[in-house]
Amino acid sequence: MARSRKARESDIDEVALALPRTTKVPGWAGLPSYQVSRKFFVGYRSPRPDALDAATGERLTDVLVFRVPDEGDKLAFVQGDGPWFTTDHVNGYNAVLLRLAHLGQLTRDELAEVIEDAWRSQAPKTVVRRWEDERPS
Numbered sequence: 658m659a660r661s662r663k664a665r666e667s668d669i670d671e672v673a674l675a676l677p678r679t680t681k682v683p684g685w686a687g688l689p690s691y692q693v694s695r696k697f698f699v700g701y702r703s704p705r706p707d708a709l710d711a712a713t714g715e716r717l718t719d720v721l722v723f724r725v726p727d728e729g730d731k732l733a734f735v736q737g738d739g740p741w742f743t744t745d746h747v748n749g750y751n752a753v754l755l756r757l758a759h760l761g762q763l764t765r766d767e768l769a770e771v772i773e774d775a776w777r778s779q780a781p782k783t784v785v786r787r788w789e790d791e792r793p794s
Contacts, residue, residue, distance in 0.1 A: 661764035666757060668765050669721070672772045673699055677788050678780065696779040698724045699772055701757075707744040708754070719757035724775040727751055739763070751778070 673679055673691040684690025690700030702708075704716035725731045731753055734741040740759035747754060760768070777785050 661766035663761040664763040664765050664768040666760060668768055669699065669772065672769045673776070676773065676776045676780075677784050679776065691776075693776050693780040694784070697722075698775040698779040702754070705744075705746060707746040717756060721755045721757060721760075722747070722752050723755065723771055724778050725751050725753055726774065726778040730774075 669691075670681070670689070674681060676693065678693050680692050682690050682692055684697070684700040684702075686703035688701035688703060691698055700722055702720040702722050704718050704720075706716060708717040708720055709715065710717055725734065728751065731743065731751060734753045735743050740755055740762045741753045743752075743754060763771075780788075
């Protein structure tokens with residue numbers, strides 16, 4: 658099996674918009690956000706005081722937010738070897754953060770899986786079942 662290429666920013670749009678009932682809307686500070694049935698599942702976050710560049714102390718301007726199904730999934734992401742992180746502001750919320758600058762640490766397939774899981778966590782169960790039934794194996 659061929660290995661997936663590195664993830665690119667354009668993959669976010671491509672993967673998210675291919676999912677049923679997904680819309681792209683302005684989110685924080687007008688940055689792109691993706692919703693399923695009006696529920697957020699992935700998007701860009703505006704710079705906040707809780708996410709600072711370690712080298713410069715400046716607010717991070719390239720943070721993405723991904724919904725996760727539950728706290729266990731969140732811990733698995735954050736405690737794993739990947740580029741995922743959280744902040745005090747996101748603690749208590751089923752979401753993980755990723756810097757756009759670190760997107761290339763993921764493959765396109767890995768990114769697609771995370772986006773699809775985020776979508777599943779917010780989409781109506783009947784829509785998820787229909788989508789899964791229609792997907793090729």
